[in-house]
Amino acid sequence: MLDLTYESPKPKVIAGAKHDWELVIGMEVHAQISSNAKLFSGASTRFGAEPNSNVAFVDAAMPGMLPxxxxxCVEQAVRTGLGLKAEINLKSAFDRKNYFYPDLPQGYxxxxxxxxxxxxxxxxVDMEPGIARLVRVERIHMEQDxxxxxxxxxxxxSFVDLNRTGVALMEIVSRPDIRGPEEAAAYVTxxxxxxxxxxxxDGNMQNGNLRADVNVSICLPGQYEKYRESGDFSHLGTRCEIKNMNSMRFIQAAIDYEARRQIGIVEGGGEVTQETRLYDPDKNETRSMRSKEEAHDYRYFPDPDLLPLEIEQGWVDDIAASLPELPDAKKARFxxxxxxxxxxxxxxxADVANAAYFEEAAQGRDGKLTANWVINELFGRLKKDDHDITESPVSPAQLGGIVDLIASDAISGKIAKDLFEIVYTEGGDPAKIVEDRDMKQVTDTGAIETAVDQIIADNPAQVEKAKANPKLAGWFVGQVMKATGGKANPKAVNQIVSAKLGL
Known part of the structure; x- marks a missing residue:
């Protein structure tokens, strides 16, 4: 395991005109379950289909259609709960949340x-290397979009597209343990x-497959600790909910604006109204959407068309046994x-595909050297070309081949970068490319010594300067590398130059 320091949440403190104020944040993250079919129908969940083409009769609330x-989808939700070290309830039930809106055909x-x-x-939640904070999850429930x-x-x-109607969601509800905008973004990440x-x-926020509702309130220093001790929410300020956030940057900006808006109201002698708000990124402000409803406003009652959901512990255990290695465990192993x-x-x-690529490339090789090439060279080039790892023209085997050539001193770091560019743009086996294009570095000390002697003989004034200031010996190293077309072994060149100059 990693040597982590677990810190209590550190609040973001905002100075008001009269007091310092702290932020208290809870999040409700709606995650679309990865499934080919919807929660209560066999209709497709494919993104980008023609409007109203992925709609079953039950999604459209046709009379007599039962869910x-x-x-x-249940298995996926259980898998998520196990991944978050959560309690799995062997008995659960579905309720109807009643409200009327054009894009909700059933009316609930x-x-x-x-x-x-x-x-x-x-x-x-990882805040910085070695520092982590624990955010409690209150519950995860399934619902239809x-x-x-x-x-x-x-x-x-106005038009209505019912393609998303009935798509399975997990609502992952946190406790109000998050204390600042950066921590909120880190939590969602x-x-x-x-x-x-x-x-x-899949976590695709652009397609709406992961959306966050952010509950923001403010309190005076010390009030949050009283809430943690007692569980009494009266120690916290009135919360406002910012709906449908789909960007880490917008989440942070919206929280900061909303906190300052509430501080202005309270310090001006007013009271914050509990409401649902929307964030306008163009104006960088939140605006009122509707008053915040309580549970009774939705007239919840058990869904009469669905029996309670009962699952067996053995089934849960089988799912637990099939869980993959999760990020914290993989990071510790790396x-x-x-x-x-x-x-x-x-x-x-950070990404499961990136981790798999590295691990394949690093098998039987120097892990640090491989990591350096994956992170700096490959990731840097992919970012420049706006590609992800799945689109990499350099396979793990090819990158591993480049690392092997470096480790064996067959090529220098400079040659390796040239080789990487060739493999990236043209493909091919790195070892064969080096052989066919005569890219091997010169390790013959006799040939290097001859080149050093020639450069020293041609530059007597530079020799005297280097003897007076040893840092200038690097000039000779550069000239040797230039004379050998960058093929000379840099370590050998440095050693021979130092010896010849008597440094």
């Missing part, structure tokens, strides 16, 4: 208010990473097995 639970959303599938869990209202096709009309490792949600720094291990394990 049928998708077992695979099927959710789990009273008896969720997953109970309390936790997420370890609503459709989408479209207002920009015709100024006089870590949650998304875990979901991707588990394969239960540190211990490959000798990586925690920072490098964090970069490589």
């Amino acid at each position: 049928v639970i998708n077992e695979y 959303q099927i959710s789990q208010l009273y008896e969720p599938l997953v109970g309390e869990g936790e997420i370890l 609503a459709g989408k209202s479209i207002h920009d096709m015709d100024p006089n009309m 870590k949650l998304r990473q875990i979901l991707r490792y588990l394969g239960t949600c 540190v211990s097995t490959f000798g990586l720094s925690e920072y490098d291990a964090s970069v490589l394990t």
